[in-house]
Amino acid sequence: MSVLALCGGVGGAKLAQGLYRALPPDSLTVVVNTGDDFDHLGLRICPDLDTVLYTLGGLADPVRGWGRQDETWNFMEAIRGLGGESWFQLGDRDLALHVERTGHLRDGGTLTAFIARAARQFGIAAQILPMSDDDVRTMVTTEEGTLVFQRYFVERRCAPVVKALEFVGAAFARPAAALDRVAADPALRAIVICPSNPYLSIDPILAVPGMRRLLEQAAVPVIAVSPLIGGQAVKGPTAKIMAELGIPAATAAIAAHYRPLIDGLLIDQTDAADAEGLGIPVAVARTLMRDEDDRLRLAHEALAFADRLRAGGARRGGRTTTLTGRSA
Amino acid sequence: MSVLALCGGVGGAKLAQGLYRALPPDSLTVVVNTGDDFDHLGLRICPDLDTVLYTLGGLADPVRGWGRQDETWNFMEAIRGLGGESWFQLGDRDLALHVERTGHLRDGGTLTAFIARAARQFGIAAQILPMSDDDVRTMVTTEEGTLVFQRYFVERRCAPVVKALEFVGAAFARPAAALDRVAADPALRAIVICPSNPYLSIDPILAVPGMRRLLEQAAVPVIAVSPLIGGQAVKGPTAKIMAELGIPAATAAIAAHYRPLIDGLLIDQTDAADAEGLGIPVAVARTLMRDEDDRLRLAHEALAFADRLRAGGARRGGRTTTLTGRSA
Numbered sequence: 001m002s003v004l005a006l007c008g009g010v011g012g013a014k015l016a017q018g019l020y021r022a023l024p025p026d027s028l029t030v031v032v033n034t035g036d037d038f039d040h041l042g043l044r045i046c047p048d049l050d051t052v053l054y055t056l057g058g059l060a061d062p063v064r065g066w067g068r069q070d071e072t073w074n075f076m077e078a079i080r081g082l083g084g085e086s087w088f089q090l091g092d093r094d095l096a097l098h099v100e101r102t103g104h105l106r107d108g109g110t111l112t113a114f115i116a117r118a119a120r121q122f123g124i125a126a127q128i129l130p131m132s133d134d135d136v137r138t139m140v141t142t143e144e145g146t147l148v149f150q151r152y153f154v155e156r157r158c159a160p161v162v163k164a165l166e167f168v169g170a171a172f173a174r175p176a177a178a179l180d181r182v183a184a185d186p187a188l189r190a191i192v193i194c195p196s197n198p199y200l201s202i203d204p205i206l207a208v209p210g211m212r213r214l215l216e217q218a219a220v221p222v223i224a225v226s227p228l229i230g231g232q233a234v235k236g237p238t239a240k241i242m243a244e245l246g247i248p249a250a251t252a253a254i255a256a257h258y259r260p261l262i263d264g265l266l267i268d269q270t271d272a273a274d275a276e277g278l279g280i281p282v283a284v285a286r287t288l289m290r291d292e293d294d295r296l297r298l299a300h301e302a303l304a305f306a307d308r309l310r311a312g313g314a315r316r317g318g319r320t321t322t323l324t325g326r327s328a
Numbered sequence: 329m330s331v332l333a334l335c336g337g338v339g340g341a342k343l344a345q346g347l348y349r350a351l352p353p354d355s356l357t358v359v360v361n362t363g364d365d366f367d368h369l370g371l372r373i374c375p376d377l378d379t380v381l382y383t384l385g386g387l388a389d390p391v392r393g394w395g396r397q398d399e400t401w402n403f404m405e406a407i408r409g410l411g412g413e414s415w416f417q418l419g420d421r422d423l424a425l426h427v428e429r430t431g432h433l434r435d436g437g438t439l440t441a442f443i444a445r446a447a448r449q450f451g452i453a454a455q456i457l458p459m460s461d462d463d464v465r466t467m468v469t470t471e472e473g474t475l476v477f478q479r480y481f482v483e484r485r486c487a488p489v490v491k492a493l494e495f496v497g498a499a500f501a502r503p504a505a506a507l508d509r510v511a512a513d514p515a516l517r518a519i520v521i522c523p524s525n526p527y528l529s530i531d532p533i534l535a536v537p538g539m540r541r542l543l544e545q546a547a548v549p550v551i552a553v554s555p556l557i558g559g560q561a562v563k564g565p566t567a568k569i570m571a572e573l574g575i576p577a578a579t580a581a582i583a584a585h586y587r588p589l590i591d592g593l594l595i596d597q598t599d600a601a602d603a604e605g606l607g608i609p610v611a612v613a614r615t616l617m618r619d620e621d622d623r624l625r626l627a628h629e630a631l632a633f634a635d636r637l638r639a640g641g642a643r644r645g646g647r648t649t650t651l652t653g654r655s656a
Contacts, residue, residue, distance in 0.1 A: 041427050041428075041431060042370070042427065042430055042431045042434060043427075068406075071402075072400050072402050072420060074399075074400050074402075074419075074420040074421045075403065075420045075421065075423050075424050075427075076424075077421070078396075078420075078421040078422070078423070078424030078425070079424040079427070079428065081424070081449060081450075082424055082425065082428050082445075082446060082449050083445070083449055084424065084427075084428050091402075092400060092402040092403045092406075092420035092423075093402045093403065093405070093406040094406070095403050095406070095420075095423065096403050096404075096406030096407045096409070096410055096412065097406070097410065099369050099370065099371075099403075099407070099412075100369075100407065100410050100412050102370050103369055103370045106370060117410075117411070118410060121409060121410050121411055122409075
C-alpha cells in the first residue's frame with residue numbers, strides 16, 4: 001500500500017519522514033512545494049525540496065531544522081570577506097546540492113530528474129517530486145511592497161505585515177508528471193497533507209492546475225494534519241500570517257481552508273475541544289514532533305485515521321459528511 | 329618608482345609577493361596569465377589570478393602552495409556524495425571567489441574589475457591585472473589528444489606527453505587596458521618576468537597582441553628570473569615539458585627563449601657555471617623561495633639587477649650586448 005504526501009519544509013518534512021519509516025521503503029511519494037525556490041549567487045536554491053531530501057536521507061541538522069548536519073560555514077565567511085550577499089545562509093556541504101542542481105538545469109535537465117538523482121545518491125527509496133518542473137514563485141505582498149518569498153522569509157524574517165500571497169506562474173505550471181500514476185495506483189492507501197504552512201507551503205502546490213482535482217477525485221481518503229497547536233505554529237509564521245490575513249489562527253480556520261479537499265483533519269490533543277462542529281471528521285493526537293519516534297507515531301496515527309475513514313466509506317465525491325466530530 | 333611583473337601561479341606569485349613587500353605598497357603592477365582559466369561546475373575558475381590574490385593578500389596556504397589557508401573541503405565531500413565531478417579540488421573558502429566572480433561576469437562585469445574589487449577586499453594595494461578580459465585558453469596537444477589546460481595539469485597530473493601548446497583566442501585578445509599607462513609611467517623602474525613556467529604561464533601572456541611590443545619598447549630594463557634550478561623546476565612540469573618539446577632543460581634554453589625580450593636573466597647559484605656564453609647579461613642569486621624572507625631577498629636581488637642594467641645603459645632597442653656573463 002502506498003501513500004501520497006504533500007509538504008513544504010521543516011514541519012511537513014518531519015511527518016514525511018515519519019511516513020517514510022512507517023511504510024515499506026518504496027511506498028511513499030512526497031510532492032513538495034517549489035514556490036519558495038529562487039536564484040541566489042547564481043545558484044538555484046530549492047529550500048523545501050532540500051529539507052525533504054536531507055530529512056528523509058537522515059542528513060538534516062536536528063537542531064537548526066534546516067540544512068545539513070555537521071555543516072560548516074566557511075564559504076559564507078569568505079563571501080562576507082568579499083563584500084558579497086550574505087543574508088541567505090548557505091552551508092559548505094549544502095552548497096554542493098545547489099551547484100550540482102544549477103549545472104543540471106543549465107544543461108537542460110529537469111528539476112524532477114535532479115531530485116530523483118539526489119534522492120538515489122542519498123539512499124532514499126521514497127519518491128520525492130517537485131510539485132512542477134515549471135517555475136512557480138511565491139510572491140508576498142506586504143505593507144512594505146511585494147517581496148519574493150525568501151526576501152520576506154529569511155532576509156526580513158517575516159516582519160512585514162502580509163496583505164496577500166500570489167503564486168506567480170502557477171496558472172501555467174504543469175504538475176509533476178508522475179502524479180497521475182501515483183494517484184491512480186490501486187495500491188494507494190491515503191493522501192496526507194503534512195502539517196506545513198497551509199498558505200505558504202501547501203497552497204502553492206494546490207495552485208498548480210490539476211492538483212486540486214487530483215485530491216477531489218482521489219479514490220482514497222485525503223487527510224490533513226493541522227500545523228497549529230493551541231493556536232500557534234510549532235515553527236514559522238503560520239499564526240502571524242493568518243492574523244495578518246484576517247483569519248483567526250484556530251483549528252476551525254484550518255478546517256475551513258482544507259474542507260473542500262479533505263476527508264478528515266488530524267488535530268493536536270491541545271485543541272481536542274475544537275473537534276466538534278468543524279463540519280469534517282476529526283482525529284486527535286499529539287502532533288508535536290520533537291524526535292524521530294514522535295514522527296513515526298504521528299505517521300501511524302495519520303495512517304490509522306485514513307484507514308478508519310476509508311472503512312467508514314469516506315472518499316472524494318461521496319464523502320461521508322455525516323462523520324462529523326471526533327472520529328476515533 | 330614602480331615595477332611591472334608578469335607571472336603565472338605558485339612560483340611566480342612568490343616573487344610577486346617579494347616585490348610587493350620590497351616596494352612601496354601601490355608601486356607594483358602584476359599582469360597574470362589567464363590561459364589556465366576554465367569553467368567548472370558552472371563557475372569561472374582563474375587559478376593563477378587567485379593564487380596571486382591569495383599570495384599578495386596573505387591568505388595563501390603556505391604548505392599546499394595553492395588555495396587558501398585554513399581551508400576546509402566539505403563542499404567537495406558533498407559533491408562526491410552526489411556523484412559530481414571531483415577531480416578539481418575547490419575549497420569551501422575558495423569557492424566564494426568563484427561564485428562571486430561568476431556572478432560578476434554574468435552581470436556583464438569585466439574580469440579586471442572583479443579582480444580589482446577582490447584585491448581591495450583583501451587589502452592588497454598592488455594592481456593585479458588579468459592579461460586580458462577576453463578569453464584565452466591554453467590547449468595542450470598531447471600524444472593522447474588535445475586537452476584544456478586544467479584537464480592536462482590537474483586531472484591528468486601532466487602525465488600525457490606534450491607535443492604542442494596553443495593559446496586559443498590569444499590572437500584576438502586585447503591586453504589589459506591599464507598596461508599602456510603602466511608601461512609609459514615615467515616612474516617605472518623595471519619589468520620583471522617572474523620564475524613561472526615560460527611555456528605554460530608566461531607565453532600565454534606574451535601571445536596577447538601588443539604584449540611583446542610592450543616589453544620590446546619599454547624604456548626600462550626587462551629581466552627574467554629563471555624557473556630552473558640545476559635543470560629542474562622547483563614545482564611543476566617545466567623540465568618535463570621542455571624535454572617533451574625537445575628543448576634541453578637548461579639555463580641556455582631559458583635564455584634563448586626570452587632573449588628577444590629581456591635585458592638580463594637572473595639564474596640560481598647552482599647554475600652559476602651556465603652564466604657564460606648565454607649572450608645576455610646574467611645575475612646569479614639564490615632563487616629558491618622557501619619562506620617570505622627568501623621572496624623579499626630575491627625581489628631585492630632582481631630589482632638591484634635591473635638597476636645595474638639600467639645604470640649600464642641597457643634598455644630596449646639599445647641593449648648593451650657587450651654585457652655578457654655574470655653582471656654582478
